[in-house]
Amino acid sequence: MYHWIKDREFLGKMKRLCSDIVNQLVQEINKDDRMFVRAFLVGSGARNLFTQNGNQPIDLDYNLEIMDYDYYDFRNGREIKEYIRKKFNIVLEKNDFSDCQDSTSALTTRKIHFTQGSQTEFSIDICIVKQNSYGWHRLIHNKYGNIYTDPYRWEIVRDSKGLDDRVEWLKNNDLWEEVRETYLDKKKSYLCCPYDNNHPSFIVYIESVNEVYNKY
DSSP states (O other): OEEEOOOHHHHHHHHHHHHHHHHHHHHHHHTTTSEEEEEEEOGGGGGGOOEEETTSOEEEEEEEEEEEEOTTTOOSHHHHHHHHHHHHHHHHHHTTOOOOEEOSSOEEOOOBOOSSSOOOOEEEEEEEEEEETTEEEEEEEOOSSOTTTOOEEEEEOTTOTTHHHHHHHHHHTTOHHHHHHHHHHHHHHHHTOTTOOSOOHHHHHHHHHHHHHHHO
16 A cells, blocks of 8 residues: 655655666756757655555656757657667666666666665656647557557646646645645555556646645
8 A cells, every 4th residue: 555655864865866867867868969858756756745555666757858859860759769768778877777678658777776774676767758838748658569560659648737837826825735645545546456557656646736726
């Protein structure tokens, strides 16, 4: 069952390591001048919403937002994700980590754990996103069994337009604790659906913000 992580020393150490790795990825990509990106924690890692399912490994979810790119170099989602995957592996190798794995909606590291202090395993999940006037879009790799023909597509995140404004309103009106409670309840609810791949932390986060916002 999901619960809040209370080991602040471990959280700080984990967050510093993962954010350093992701920042290295951003620098590795941006130095080429072929694509400009930024990255930020989302879901369980954003706004101090760190959760863990029992004693299972923790996923730190980052959005890698594409701000600009050379269209002639990256004409489809496959080219974009493969470019970022290779850059991520360069960074991981420099830090003595194994190559990342390509899942449907993210690039995921192997499990990591510290040799001192808490032995809790954790990983970095990087979701490739972009934003326009309609809201946030995630790059989805539909896996049907053939790496050469499996499609890639940009999927709009439902009700994501104006998210930052709603978050600011909720915080200004002292409603963030209710968002936290709603977020945890939703994580527990989706836990009952083990084959549900449509509710990563970023989606649950948006649902929680919208639910509390619409309530008031």
